[in-house]
Amino acid sequence: MNRRYWWIIITFLIIQFSILPGQYILYWFGVEIERIFGMWNVIAFSIGLVIMLLLLRKDMQDRHLVRDRTSRGDALIWSIIGIFMAFAAQYAAAFVQMVILGFEPGSENTEIIVEFAQAFPLFIIVVAIIGPIIEEIVFRLVIFGSLYKRFNFWIAGILSSLIFAAMHGDFQNLLVYTAMGLTFAFLYVKTKRIIVPIIAHVAINLFVALVQVVFADQINDMINEFEEVQQQVLLFIGGLL
Template structure:
């Protein structure tokens, strides 16, 4: 692994740890305590992404020289396919967790993120765009890429996915994160373009953010209306019988 990649890992680690000093600082500045996690994440993730993209500048400039790079058309196709593959992998892993391992569905990490986004809506940008870009660069391009050269796909995929889960502090759903990580790694190896798993990751997170934050109240209303409609139908059918 070259020095620039080590600096990328250091930058990402410092970005994650920066909340220890940054959040108390925002508190002293009078920022609403409920908005602090979202505000600081917006600042630290944006700064971290700028620094990491600067470190990746040589890779970006020479990206066309890679022999295993897919065409743009293939990249677009696999980006779309990748979204469905990730959904399928998540669903399969969730079913195994529920029916084999006895793990209840739902993620505390997701619930926490949703609360942050409700308190500071701009945090959705971090969750759905900046975060996925950073994670694919760090966990797929750097960590998976380094392990893949030495150990092959499965060890590299599982190893990088375990680190991916550890950063999210969601060990209960380790299988789900591993399944997602393996799909993202497959997309990266298949196309030779880190942009492909980035697009798939952004699409997944954006969908989750829209459903859980922007449409949450409407979905609750729709569910209530559906329940009322079902109850009305039962009463009418019961009266006819």
């Protein structure tokens, strides 16, 4: 692994652990406690992404030298396919966890993120866009890419995906994160373009953000209205019988 990639990993780790001093800095400036996590992550992840992109300037300049790189048109097609693949992998892994392993559905990690996003809405940008871009750079381009030079796809994919899963700290959903990591790794290998798994990852996170944060109230209202209509229909049918 070259020195630039090591600096990318170091930058990522600094982002992850910067919340410890960051929370005191924002608290000192009078920021409300419930908004601190979201606000600091917007600052830290934005700066971190800029640093990583600067470190990747040489890779971006030499990207045309990559052999068997798919065309832009094929990359777009695979990006769309990748979104459905990522959703399928996520739900298949969740089904295995629930039915075979007996785990309760849902993610505590996601619930915590939703709470922070509700307290500081701009945090959604990190969840849906900046975060997935950084994670694909770190876990697919750097870690998986380096392992793939020494091992086959499955060894490199599983190892990098387990690290990807562990970094989320949601060990009950380890299988879900691993399955998604393998899907993103496959898209990267298939197209030789990191933008493809980035698009698929962003789409997944954006969907979750829209459903659980932006349109959460409207969706709950629709569900309640549907349940009320369903009850009225059942009462009507019961009256006829």
